[in-house]
Amino acid sequence: MDLQKIMQWLEAMLKCPICSTKYLVEQTRVISSQQHMPFNEARILIHSDCAKCKSSVMFNVEIRGPQVYSVGMVTDLTSADSMKFKDFSRISTDELINLHLTLQEFQGDFVGTIAGQV
Ligand SMILES: [Zn+2]
Secondary structure, three states: OOHHHHHHHHHHHOEOOOOOOEOOHHHEEEEEEEEEHHHOEEEEEEEEEOOOOOOEEEEEEEEEOOEEEEEEEEEOOOHHHHHHHOOOOOOOHHHHHHHHHHHHHOOOOHHHHHHHHO
């Protein structure tokens, strides 16, 4: 499967779920792709910025032979953010609960504390 050809095809097919504008090649970026040649299958994660309404959308596209499944999700991540976070592990429920409990107890300058750690 030729990823370049798939991308050209996807760019012709995909449009912004907010304003229906078609995406431009230069505003679309492949975040990750996997191919399984023996089964003619591929999975592609794409980030697109809409030229018209400026919203960002990530598309998960799965190709299984002649069938193509695409799921779009509006995001506030830029394509650079998407590249940065794609290999991060997901946040667990325990981590969120711990954060919540920590914030409940927290006294002082929250923004200053967070900024000091970056
Ligand atoms: Zn749009």
